[in-house]
Amino acid sequence: DAGITQSPRYKITETGRQVTLMCHQTWSHSYMFWYRQDLGHGLRLIYYSAAADITDKGEVPDGYVVSRSKTENFPLTLESATRSQTSVYFCASRLRGETQYFGPGTRLLVL
């Protein structure tokens, strides 16, 4: 049971480059989420999706783009990476009204 996976696990990029973080879940959960985790801020929601082709902004969406063409995938793209986007990114999924399950995280460093 693979659950929820993220790739890459670690990424170093330069300012201005486009970066895509992948998230894949095998449970057929309808809801998927992207969070960033930073010291002093806990987890902040970037974007979420209620189903394929339905996405919505969270607390900190600026500079990010998401898509959800298939239920199991929810990629997060940084269109032009900035140093302030250095963070740990967690993907999560759940069924409506149920517990949220998290992926292992992607550590992103923007130089």
Next chain:
Amino acid sequence: AQSVSQHNHHVILSEAASLELGCNYSYGGTVNLFWYVQYPGQHLQLLLKYFSGDPLVKGIKGFEAEFIKSKFSFNLRKPSVQWSDTAEYFCAVNAPNTGNQFYFGTGTSLTVIP
């Protein structure tokens, strides 16, 4: 928007000491409440959850939490901590009738000294 407050940012305890981590939320309606744990270098894992019923819920690894509706609180407790409990603990709230988002506290870092 709802908010979640965790008042203890850093807690240091000796093994066998008792633990209580505070969590307060701001929403007055029906809520689902969660505690997650994040061990060093790992992802968040569910410790316990409250949806309805008995306000005292028991989770994994000897943790429990009590939902006190009048105080908007969901404090996490463990009677005797172990070194392996060293981790970051996050409280989270979801209001199922108002949206799909989870709101997380900023986390409490627990260090248990052997």
